[in-house]
Amino acid sequence: xxxxxxxxxxxxxxxxxxxxxLGVAAAFARSDLTFPEAAAKAMSxxxxxxxxxxxxVSVADHGLDARLVLSLIAGMILSAFIPFIAFFLxxxxxxxxxxxxxxxxxHYGSISIVTFVASTSALTGSGIISxxxxxxxxxxxxxxxxxxxxxxxxRKSDQQAPDAGLWREIxxxxxxxxxxxxxxxxxxxxxxxxxxxxxxxxxxxxGVLCLFLLDMGLVAGRGLRNSASSLTxxxxxxxxxxxxxxxxxxxxxxxxLGLSSGGVALLMTLSASASYIAVPAAMRVxxxxxxxxxxxxxxxxxxxxxNLTLGIPIYIAxxxxxxxx
Amino acid sequence: xxxxxxxRVEIIIEAPMExxxxxxxxxxxxxxxxxxxxxxxxxxxxxxxxxGQITSAGGMVQLVCIIRPEKxxxxxxxxxxxxxxxxxxxxxxxxEVLRAERF
Numbered sequence: 001x002x003x004x005x006x007x008x009x010x011x012x013x014x015x016x017x018x019x020x021x022l023g024v025a026a027a028f029a030r031s032d033l034t035f036p037e038a039a040a041k042a043m044s045x046x047x048x049x050x051x052x053x054x055x056x057v058s059v060a061d062h063g064l065d066a067r068l069v070l071s072l073i074a075g076m077i078l079s080a081f082i083p084f085i086a087f088f089l090x091x092x093x094x095x096x097x098x099x100x101x102x103x104x105x106x107h108y109g110s111i112s113i114v115t116f117v118a119s120t121s122a123l124t125g126s127g128i129i130s131x132x133x134x135x136x137x138x139x140x141x142x143x144x145x146x147x148x149x150x151x152x153x154x155r156k157s158d159q160q161a162p163d164a165g166l167w168r169e170i171x172x173x174x175x176x177x178x179x180x181x182x183x184x185x186x187x188x189x190x191x192x193x194x195x196x197x198x199x200x201x202x203x204x205x206x207g208v209l210c211l212f213l214l215d216m217g218l219v220a221g222r223g224l225r226n227s228a229s230s231l232t233x234x235x236x237x238x239x240x241x242x243x244x245x246x247x248x249x250x251x252x253x254x255x256x257l258g259l260s261s262g263g264v265a266l267l268m269t270l271s272a273s274a275s276y277i278a279v280p281a282a283m284r285v286x287x288x289x290x291x292x293x294x295x296x297x298x299x300x301x302x303x304x305x306x307n308l309t310l311g312i313p314i315y316i317a318x319x320x321x322x323x324x325x
Numbered sequence: 326x327x328x329x330x331x332x333r334v335e336i337i338i339e340a341p342m343e344x345x346x347x348x349x350x351x352x353x354x355x356x357x358x359x360x361x362x363x364x365x366x367x368x369x370x371x372x373x374x375x376x377g378q379i380t381s382a383g384g385m386v387q388l389v390c391i392i393r394p395e396k397x398x399x400x401x402x403x404x405x406x407x408x409x410x411x412x413x414x415x416x417x418x419x420x421e422v423l424r425a426e427r428f
């Protein structure tokens with residue numbers, strides 16, 4: 001318990017979290033602080049590029065093994081399975097319609113790459129090593145949850161099957177292409193490639209992440225301020241409970257795979273996080289009747305801050321306890 | 326100066342639907358249009374803004390199209406099939422253009 005508390009305090013007082021809190025506070029104070037859309041997108045491109053490349057270099061250093069393939073399969077299964085738990089809980093804890101519950105469930109089955117990056121950063125800060133290929137696991141966990149959510153809706157309505165264009169958009173989503181592409185390039189070029197771009201990929205990373213989290217705080221805070229009326233106590237409770245439940249499945253899968261304590265913590269983080277990049281766009285196309293202010297606010301305004309401040313230290317501490325790492 | 330009657334169609338639609346709307350218009354033989362970014366706004370689903378967004382999911386775009394009056398029904402039929410279930414606004418106004426052969 002002391003371990004969780006000290007990790008949480010260390011995490012809460014890190015520049016990353018303090019900048020996120022600054023963003024939320026500025027949004028609630030109605031400050032005019034904003035990031036232009038292009039700047040926010042440029043930062044997200046940089047972060048995806050850097051985290052993917054570093055993951056690939058790590059795999060090049062340590063080599064490929066069967067655990068990588070098994071981890072990818074486990075990630076896909078977790079992503080497809082967690083929406084069913086989320087949907088079931090939402091139907092108990094809230095009065096959301098089938099459509100809204102399925103859309104929210106899809107977000108919780110998929111992943112938040114920024115939460116993953118923050119968790120990686122926390123692990124690095126604590127000197128805990130993780131498997132570099134967890135980046136690839138993150139990429140494969142983006143899409144299966146969408147399929148599960150669409151199936152949940154199709155059972156109860158005459159919802160049309162998504163067109164081929166939607167699948168192309170989901171699977172070739174810009175963030176997935178960049179993450180996987182950078183991962184592959186990092187794996188191919190290894191330490192030689194890293195030596196050439198290290199000053200760009202490693203040194204500015206924490207600073208850019210701070211700015212990005214400041215922007216995320218602003219967006220989350222404004223989302224909460226504008227859509228607070230759509231959040232019932234049941235939904236708020238779900239937004240905190242669901243990541244903890246998801247992380248338990250991630251813990252089980254990580255231990256079964258024999259991952260390191262860092263790898264288990266990252267799989268817990270991925271299972272606990274909720275998407276706000278790939279899934280919202282897919283839901284706007286496939287389930288337009290679902291209310292975006294509910295799922296965006298849940299994902300970005302409730303679960304993302306929870307994971308960032310308390311969730312990540314909990315997942316790291318639990319992973320260390322169970323792996324002895 | 327000689328002017329010609331035309332119709333100006335303005336469609337505000339969710340950004341993720343833009344590609345589908347473009348394809349629908351092209352299938353209705355409407356090949357000239359302009360897509361504009363929209364800064365923000367408010368509607369039945371709450372308010373929204375482009376600021377700070379890293380995904381197009383919460384954003385909107387406006388598609389503006391000027392066509393001959395006889396093409397209007399085909400355009401609206403095609404556009405409606407795309408926008409029917411989605412957040413957005415479709416409006417049509419009369420306008421005049423200088424070079425009719427371009428529309």
